[in-house]
Amino acid sequence: MDNLDTELKSYYLKVKDEIKKEHVEYLSHHPEIRELLNDFLSSLLLEKPSNVYTYAQEYFSFLNQEKEIKSEKPLIIAGPSGVGKGTLVKWLINTYPDKFQMSVSYTTRKPREGEVHAREYYFVTKEEFMQEVAKNSFLEYCEVHGNFYGTHKGVVRQIIERNKICILEIDVQGAQKIYDSGVGCNYVFLKPPSIDALKQRLNIRGTDNEEAILIRLKNAEIELKFFEDNSNIFTNSVVNDSLEKTKKDLLTLLNGLYPQLHIEV
Secondary structure: OOOOOHHHHHHHHHHHHHHHHHHHHHHHHOOHHHHHHHHHHHHHHHHOOOOHHHHHHHHHHHHHOOOOHHHHOOEEEEOOOOOOHHHHHHHHHHHOOOOEEEOOOEEOOOOOOOOOEOOOEEEOOHHHHHHHHHOOOEEEEEEEOOEEEEEEHHHHHHHHHOOOEEEEEOOHHHHHHHHHHOOOOEEEEEEOOOHHHHHHHHHHHOOOOHHHHHHHHHHHHHHHHHHHHOOOOOOEEEEOOOHHHHHHHHHHHHHHHOOOOOOOO
16 A cells, blocks of 8 residues: 555545444444344353354354244243242253253352352353443343342353243342343242241241341242232242142143143143
8 A cells, every 4th residue: 555646545545434434333323233242252252162163153043043932032930039939940940951941140259169150150250240241241130248140141042042941030120120121031920828838938948047037028028019019020920839739830831831842731
């Protein structure tokens, strides 16, 4: 370019600036491009595949696939502490591993004894977590006792691409955030038969002292009130009275929400 005369140099620089301006303007009108690329980069760094080209081909293949909307919707299960969410979710995943998979959350807290990275949580630093927040990588996130927890879009997308139903076990505040984001999900609220029955379960569990149990019961009342006041979010509910009956009720409900399941009840 040094051999070109000044007028030609000026012309090429003008063309370059115009092209750059067009690119910037296009990106400003399509913010989903940055989100899509950020999600892909996060997923890539999470999985660290040996063949990046093959991984990218599989990752973006879902854009050309026509799937039933309901088959793509994550399943959100919420309910008071001690109501049995963890037991039912673990049973679903262990019994039907080809149909369901749990979304593993990100957290900034330190691993506890026996916890494994990418199994219980993706353990990251606060700086790494905030970088993901800045990239809008989380469906929802919150701070609890000084530590951050979040549901990563890339993790959810990976499960969907495996043709599995992604299960999110979160509290009602997290469910509210996801609902407000506009992401389509199926919401199921797990209810205790009564507050007294929930108190009995918490006492039998034996993991909390009396003060902690009272706090959990108070929070349970708040969550039940939230469920009653937000029927637009939690359009489905199951009462966990008898575990075996609850399993059948849940499967019946899921067969209706996800017709492709065909699980015998």
